[in-house]
Amino acid sequence: MSSPSHDAILQSARRLFGERGYRGVTVRDIAADAGISAALVMKLFLSKEKLFAAAQPDESLLTDLDVPTSELGRALVFRVLMRRERGTQEPWAMIPFAVQDAPDPETARSEIRERYLTAVARVIGDTSPGRRKAATVIALMTGFGETFRTLGLFDHWEFDDLVAHFGAIIQAQIDAVAPPAPTP
Template sequence: MSTDTTGRRSDATRAAILEAARRRFAAEGFAKATIRAIAADAEIDPSMVMRYYGSKDGLFAAAVDIDLRLPDLGAADPETLGEVLLQHFLDLWEHPANGGTLLTLLRSAVTDEATAVRFRRVFGEQVAPAVLRFAEPADAERRAGLVASQLLGLALCRHVLRLPPVVAMSQAQLVADVGPVIQRYLSSPPASC
């Protein structure tokens, strides 16, 4: 068998494992999902999961690795930054390829400290630097934290708790109602407390 054929089969096996892991972690969370169940879903032997990912933690890290692909906020109208950022996050959450990964992270972060650490890493490496472009360095972390609280709170209510009035809102309604709040977090003068 050629190396090319072996490489393609290896890539296909990895992809099948990751897809099965994403589904299983999304449905059951990190703690309940097992390597055996994930392997069964991928129709492979559990030893193959360990071969490719080393451990359940390694598999989870690969399954929830996410690049938020934040838009270039420097190119946006400064008066609409909140709307642009919110629309981007709504698109991420509601796109099947990303939404499942984000949902898995959100659900698991509530009960698993290792997942919460991953969430904080995504925040620190992707969200905070984007906000830093619009805020004084001493105030950027606070502002980024407020933006994240709004975005994650909305995701929790819409996709995990599934609060009927929040689920019923269109993306345009959410952007109109919540975008200005995020805009305020990004651009208002610092409070003098």
């Protein structure tokens, strides 16, 4: 069960870890940003490592999409752009940080990889060996989220044009998923 303090800590942790990485943030930084004491952070999360784990990108950003599969690419891109406009955390952009800067990068890589592959494959219906189309969608969305945030490659695009253009690229991978063979 979460509380306002718990939620404030996670929000601050996600933003700060996303901006500075694990090693660049202290529990005191997070506490100050959340407007609470470092002691409360430790009481609720027990350690910086456990807080980092709790603040990782969440594949649930896929579960509440209420659009037909034929519009999923546009919906995913639209959400990245809306989070950017609102100045909120971009989960796709945080994936590289979550792995590279984790206290145990290999474990983080394995866990995040499996969570995202499972979630994306389920949403797009990818049952192929290695979930190749799901992997491609993840790569495209992670690249889009990170380059949009870091490099500003699309800053001069019109919002709707970018949704249509990049959404079509993502959608092509989603549409390429072969429908499952009918059971006899």
